[in-house]
Amino acid sequence: MKILAHHQLEIPASQDNKSLKQQLAQHLHRLPRRVDRLTWQCLLAAAPLKPQLQTRCGIYLASHYPSRDTMGSLLNSVCISQLQPKPFEFVNSVSNAAGFYLAQLLELEGPNLCLGSHAHIWPQLLQLAHSDLAAGLIRQALLINCQEDPAGNATLEVLLVTGGAGCRILDWTNLQPGQPA
């Protein structure tokens, strides 16, 4: 596996979705409608890599939480107000919706995996991506880890790697979050 790009993006809780959307418009001509905060965050983190991305690329997205504002809205609507959920909110509550919009807008056709993030997620993300690269199923792997603190401040770590059939896995000990590759 070879690293093509590696960066980290901080998104404070105070930055609203409208602002994320405006920032994203600098990278993408087409923007999605009615998507949740996790999707905006991931798009903003990955969009700068668009010129480097190839179609045969898998997405390996880990997140601590689903989009918590969407989940709160759905639960209050269904459990307290006894209302039906808004269809787009319900569909967005599926965590892999963020990966779907990444694939659609960045024109990626590989696997789209969404995982629960935790302290040891990076070696696992690399293992999963390596299994597809080494089998020759994809040419690139886009790895994103979205961490959010209790106040809603998010840190997104992004790694784009490549590798052909039989490639060796990256050594995680030489690749720590926030450090240049």
Add this chain to the structure above:
Amino acid sequence: MSVWLHHPQLHSCLGEDLASAAQRVIAGQLPQPDTFTVHERDQRLPCLSARPQLTLEQRLHAMLEPIRQATGSLAGHLLIVASSGLDITGFEQLTCERGHFKAEYSTPLHSIASALQHDYGFAASLTLNTACSSAANALIYGARLLPQYQGVVVLAFEPASQLIQQGFAALELTNESGRYQPFHPERDGLILGDASAAVLLSNRQGNSHCRLLGGYSACDTSSVTGTREDGSHILHVSRQALANAGLTSGDIELIKLHGTATRANDDAEAAGSQHWLQQPGPPALCVLKPWLGHNLGACGLTETLLLNACLEQGQLPVHTTDNRQLLLPLATRRRWTPARTRILANFFGFGGNNACLVLESHARKEQP
């Protein structure tokens, strides 16, 4: 890839274990739906509840404990938790008790897997959340990660959630008639079913009768809620899965269809399946959802285990005796004689996730 499935566990609307579920399918005893009320419509719709009713914690331990007892220890093993709803029912209860839900009540997506890793002493754990393809992806990636562990345990479950029931009703994908009829011209949508399942993946055959030969999963970007109407992405994924297993079209004897009984999904799957029907000696076709309901994130494992339990006994899951009107000619005879069956199994989900497994099932030499 050649990975054997051991110690299969299933808790579903067909009963508390896999053996009794398979007996009900073989006897042709379709489950009787319960109902839930749709908000704002005052309408009751069918659902299939797991029996006996257990708490989520009881259900997960009921799945894992037999595997721990059979293996002696799960140290050195990887746990993969596959679910769409995860601990959503806990949040629903909390919201009802407190009268509101706040973001700070959330627990991480990985919290169930993390707790089970601690309780059972697994070496590591993963949570896969890819909608209705979650468990299929867990099997594919569990098999690929197996060389790094003594074994991999896949635990798949879907809770009976208000949010999920109301959400599918809002999308008008849920069934009103109570008759689950995939590919039927009068089909009227899916019936949700809650269920749990678990299995141990191992390189050793032991007394297993089922192995995973390969699989593939990819994202169809045409729509967040459905796949391409012409079935082209479904066909693409199934061809890649076959290639991954080192097989060709002619090697497949049975296709387990996803068959949600929704208009769009069945139309797309029927279109994507025409290729197989044009093969000389085309494969038989079957569906499992009339028996289990749609188990969403768990269906990749629940359906795989129930299908294999039937095939081991020389039986196909058959829910209809008349396939003349169907979009696809589902099997109508239960008797299934091959000693070895190679299967293509389809699982599709929201978020464009299409996954396909290639399985091999072996009949038991002594059949009841």
